[in-house]
Amino acid sequence: MDKQGPLFIEEYVKLHPVDLADRLLRLSESERAELLTHLPREHAAAALAELYEDQFEEVTKGLGKDRLVELVGELEHDDAADILGEIEEDKREELLEALPDEVSDPIEELLQYPEDTAGGIMSDRFITLSTAETVQACQQRLRETADREKDDISYLYVLDENERLVGVVPLRELVFASPAATVQEVMIREVQCLRVDDDQEEVARRFEFYGYLGLPVLDKVGKLVGVVHASEALEVAQEEATEDMQLMVGLSGEERSSTPWQTSLQRRLPWLYVNLCTAFLAAIVVGFFEETIAKWTALAVFLPIIAGQGGNAGMQTLTVIIRDMALGELEPGDGKKALLKEVFLGFINGIAIGIAVGLVGYFWKDSPELGLVAGGAMVLNQLAAALSGVMIPFGLRMLKIDPAMASSIILTTVTDVAGFFFFLSLGALALQSVE
Numbered sequence: 001m002d003k004q005g006p007l008f009i010e011e012y013v014k015l016h017p018v019d020l021a022d023r024l025l026r027l028s029e030s031e032r033a034e035l036l037t038h039l040p041r042e043h044a045a046a047a048l049a050e051l052y053e054d055q056f057e058e059v060t061k062g063l064g065k066d067r068l069v070e071l072v073g074e075l076e077h078d079d080a081a082d083i084l085g086e087i088e089e090d091k092r093e094e095l096l097e098a099l100p101d102e103v104s105d106p107i108e109e110l111l112q113y114p115e116d117t118a119g120g121i122m123s124d125r126f127i128t129l130s131t132a133e134t135v136q137a138c139q140q141r142l143r144e145t146a147d148r149e150k151d152d153i154s155y156l157y158v159l160d161e162n163e164r165l166v167g168v169v170p171l172r173e174l175v176f177a178s179p180a181a182t183v184q185e186v187m188i189r190e191v192q193c194l195r196v197d198d199d200q201e202e203v204a205r206r207f208e209f210y211g212y213l214g215l216p217v218l219d220k221v222g223k224l225v226g227v228v229h230a231s232e233a234l235e236v237a238q239e240e241a242t243e244d245m246q247l248m249v250g251l252s253g254e255e256r257s258s259t260p261w262q263t264s265l266q267r268r269l270p271w272l273y274v275n276l277c278t279a280f281l282a283a284i285v286v287g288f289f290e291e292t293i294a295k296w297t298a299l300a301v302f303l304p305i306i307a308g309q310g311g312n313a314g315m316q317t318l319t320v321i322i323r324d325m326a327l328g329e330l331e332p333g334d335g336k337k338a339l340l341k342e343v344f345l346g347f348i349n350g351i352a353i354g355i356a357v358g359l360v361g362y363f364w365k366d367s368p369e370l371g372l373v374a375g376g377a378m379v380l381n382q383l384a385a386a387l388s389g390v391m392i393p394f395g396l397r398m399l400k401i402d403p404a405m406a407s408s409i410i411l412t413t414v415t416d417v418a419g420f421f422f423f424l425s426l427g428a429l430a431l432q433s434v435e
Contacts, residue, residue, distance in 0.1 A: 009038055017046035024051075024059050033062035036071070045074035053086040069098045077103075078123045078226075081110035085120075110226075118203050119196035121236060122217045122226030129158045129169060129183045136179035138169075154213040157224055158187045164222045165191060193218050194228060200236045201326070207233035271409070278413040282307070285417050289424035292431060298365045299427045302357070302374050306423045309353060310381035310415035317342050317389025318411055322403050325393060339390045346386025350379035369430045377423035384418040385411075 012020055012035060024032050024047060036044050036059075048071055051059060060068055072080050072095055084092045084107065096104045106124055113119025127145065129138055142153065156174065158167035167187030177186045192210055194203055194217045206215060207230055217226040286293075286303070293299050321338060324330035330338065358375030362368050388411050393403035 009040075012039060013043055017043075017050045020047035021050035025055065029062045032059055036060065036063055037067055041070055041074050045071045048083070049075055049079045051083075053082050056083045057087050057091075065094075065098070069095060073099050073103050076123070076125065077106040078110060078121075078125075080107045082115070085111055085115055113196055116200045117196060118194040118198040118200065118217050118228055119226065121200055121203070121232045122194075122196075122228045123232070124226050126216070126224070126227045127153055127156045128224070129156050129187075131158060131160075131166070131182065131184035131187070133183045134179065135174060135177045135181045135183070135186065138174055138183065139179070142174075154229075155216075155227075157216055157227075158183055159224060163224060165193065165216055165218060165224045167191060168216070191216065196220070196225060203228055204233045204237040208237070275409055275412075278409060279416075281413060282416040282420055285420045286424070289420075289428060292424055292428045296370075296427055296431055298361075298367065298370055299373075299424065302361065302370075303420060303423060305357065306374065306377050306381055307416045307419035309357075309378060310385045310419045311412050313346065313349060313382050314385035314389045314411045314415050315408065317346075317386055318393065318407055321390055321393050322407065325397065325403060335390065335394050339387070342386040342390050343383060346382045347379070350382030353382065354378035373423065373426040373430050376426050377419065380422040381415060381419040384422075385415050388414045 012023065015023065020043065024035065027035065036048075039047075048056065048059070060071075063071075072084070075083070080103075084095065096108060099107070110119070110122075110124060113122075115121075127142070138156070145153070153171055155171065156169045157165055158169060160166050167183075167189050168191045169183060169187045173186050173188075192206070192212065192215055194206070194215050196217055196219050203215075207228075212230065214227050214229045216224055217228060219225045321330065324338075354375035354377075357378050358371035360371075361374040362371035392407050392410050392414075396403045396407060
């Protein structure tokens, strides 16, 4: 790194934390350590907060322990908990012990919650009020906390003497209310709440449904312990969508282009072996009809067309079903309706595509029999694709398996095997009728 005294640091200080984090990822280990050592503590910590949690160890490798403790201590408690939750336990304990108690205690409190729950994604930064306070007193208290970020005070939470939530006051309500009014007079008593053990997918759905900027999080006895902001819910929704997309093609759900190749290999190879095994099932089906193919070689030309179209149609259905499941728009009782719709659609698509394939087979090979076989097989495989696209994710969900994890592999196996079987079986019957 070309170091030029104060100008070298000023170049990076001017960057937005997101851009600075991106720069860090592109530097070598020694360059990153040098930059994180010389940057002002608040700028370096802000950049680390923008990293994915599993990138923290890589980016801070080579950094001295004292400096690392300084930067972790500068992070917001929830950001620090997210990062420390991803590193090795020994190193995590070492860092926590090095931090002051007033910093480490709140972080350890947050670390007790599973990362995929409301407790795992909540922030412990919030402002509480009592029912007897006046609006004027609350406004004065807000001025005293002007260093807080704006999204931390979208709502103010009203607690009773047992620290249980009894109401919420939107910031805009506090701005326009009469200074002499009490909190009890302006607060909203019907409050939508989350529980610490609520699944993060459910949290994201609640935000989408209600459109709030934040939702309070209560523990088992109703005590307010944190707040989930809309930004965290959006991040969860993005993570879940990415995970589902990756799982559908046999990835881990946590992989990025910056993931080390060794890690990517460990995560991808097992699924490729599973896919290889399913491919052999299709090959076995083809092997049953070797004599048919030998007698009518034109069948081999259309095999990938029949199977490929079935796979594409099935993935269309599968994507719609899994998307609706993920967003909570499709309940188990809706399965029959979805199945009937997709089967009807598969039948219509099968006829339309089957006619096209049949005409190609007829004119290309000058064989009406081949056209009929190809067209009939296409209709049947489109129906199989539609059935599989609905039944596989519903079946996996009944077995308590994430539908996104294995649906695509099962689906392609079904459409390949069914497509080959339908096409070659009809081809064999056509040959027998001709002979």
